[in-house]
Amino acid sequence: MNQQSLDEIVKDVITQLHNNNEGSSSGIPIGVSARHCHLDKIALERLFGEGYELTKKANLGQPGQFASNETVTIVGPKGSIEKVRILGPLRKSSQVEVSQTDAFKLGLKPPIRDSGNLSNSSPITIVGPKGSIFLHEGLIIAQAHIHMSPENAEHYGVQNGEHVRVKVGNERRPIQFEKVLIRVSKKYKLEMHIDTDEANAGIVKTGNYGELLKAGSSYD
Known part of the structure; x- marks a missing residue:
């Protein structure tokens, strides 16, 4: 078998593996979205200090959205979860998104909601390195x-x-x-x-x- 034939076989194998892993482009x-939180400016400064700004760790799939280096701890009546990542940029209102499994650990019953629909959602405490904030509503399971x-x-x-x-x-x-x-x-x-x-x-x-x-x- 010559080198050209071998290269063609390798190319075909790589293409097939790519198609199997990625599925149809149509x-x-x-x-998959892990637990995370969105903060407004007031919440960010209360948790991290006056004038603090988020630092980018990685861009997300949606244009302009990013995962920050900063994380917080979220606390409910039955437990807490550490290293919950903050997503940027800042929003008008703070919210936390978790899975149902997370909710069990926290001891809370957040509703399944579209992001930003926070009316009558569950309360949650957010703890940062410089302080904490209690949201009377703001914890949801994202639809x-x-x-x-x-x-x-x-x-x-x-x-x-x-x-x-x-x-x-x-x-x-x-x-x-x-x-x-x-x-x-x-x-x-x-x-x-x-x-x-x-x-x-x-x-x-x-x-x-x-x-x-x-x-x-x-x-x-």
């Missing part, structure tokens, strides 16, 4: 959702606020997600977000793809 890329640009929404025939079903074709444990919220904005890049409990249930990893099965379902 599907919905999935990002599975898909970020889309207007062009993506047109391609899939869906609208902002609509709910759809998404199938992830994992051979070991295929799973179908129900009532996945569509979020459309010019600022968004196509990506579905699920939490760690949802990911573990279907052995789903960041970088896997999902298939949008049905649009226009009535769940409400």
